[in-house]
């Protein structure tokens with residue numbers, strides 16, 4: 001019995017997106033000109049004012065432990081942002097700042113789940129959700145967002161998935177991988193189901209600033225008091241401020257949940273990096289023009305990709321409204337043969353694209369959606385043009 005390992009850890013699926021990225025990297029190292037549509041992070045630099053504030057923090061000696069759940073000044077800035085941008089009232093004792101959005105989510109599941117509790121996860125989903133739920137002893141229950149409904153789930157689908165063991169629903173808007181967003185009306189209906197069945201909502205709003213055109217971000221917790229009480233709103237600096245490496249995420253929740261998350265975190269990691277907290281403070285309270293510029297640039301790429309891919313044969317896509325991904329239905333393409341061999345799956349299609357067209361895309365079976373691929377537009381316009389040319393010539397060859 002001595003040298004056995006954790007069954008829970010062994011049951012975790014290694015990230016399939018990393019496998020494709022690793023292969024692309026290897027090819028690049030060999031001097032091959034690979035276009036990588038796999039990027040899960042902005043290609044922009046962290047804004048200069050943010051970097052400068054971190055340098056000052058170091059020089060001023062802000063390099064020691066802070067309170068485990070984050071500094072009060074940053075919590076206050078987050079409260080102000082929640083109030084002004086999301087229309088949600090949280091006090092500083094309802095905020096927990098963690099080491100990135102992923103850590104925030106994992107703290108949430110640790111705070112609310114008991115062994116066997118079910119968490120409803122709408123597919124297509126961000127591939128970490130089911131694994132995180134399992135690591136916190138929960139049971140992921142998948143429901144499927146149909147294409148006709150913008151790959152979103154309806155309130156009645158949520159209702160049908162509820163059992164006496166249901167503890168929470170994860171709601172990710174804007175969505176990774178689909179780029180879709182939930183409208184206020186849809187959220188109201190889902191909120192009714194949540195309140196009626198007395199479960200939690202884990203609202204992952206990491207891409208809340210990256211919304212294009214006329215669309216507006218709506219936070220479910222802002223709708224009314226009853227849903228506010230049951231929601232843990234999760235966000236962070238990674239995607240909105242091009243700060244993926246700094247590792248700052250945060251939540252707004254009831255005081256009770258915030259306390260539990262804070263104590264879990266106080267033993268697991270203590271405070272998030274003190275310097276990154278100063279940088280986050282500057283990001284949230286300083287000038288916002290770089291965020292606007294990034295959004296504008298993302299929007300140009302989004303429009304270009306949507307227009308081009310819509311005209312390609314054997315594929316189908318909806319116009320993405322947020323985040324920085326296009327989600328492409330390749331079910332017709334995988335029915336074709338390539339070099340005399342049936343393609344059969346999005347994973348095989350991605351392999352062919354990488355091997356023969358030097359183009360990396362993410363197959364979405366691990367996002368709970370076979371026969372679909374995700375292309376990120378967090379790469380330069382020049383790369384996008386080149387990559388889409390290659391994708392198009394592959395499709396035309398089928």
Ligand SMILES: *Cc1c(COP(=O)(O)O)cnc(C)c1O
Nearest residue numbers: 100101102126176206236238249
């Ligand atoms: C990137 C991402 C996060 C968290 O990102 P961190 O890098 O951990 O801050 C959370 N949810 C979704 C859907 C994401 O794509």
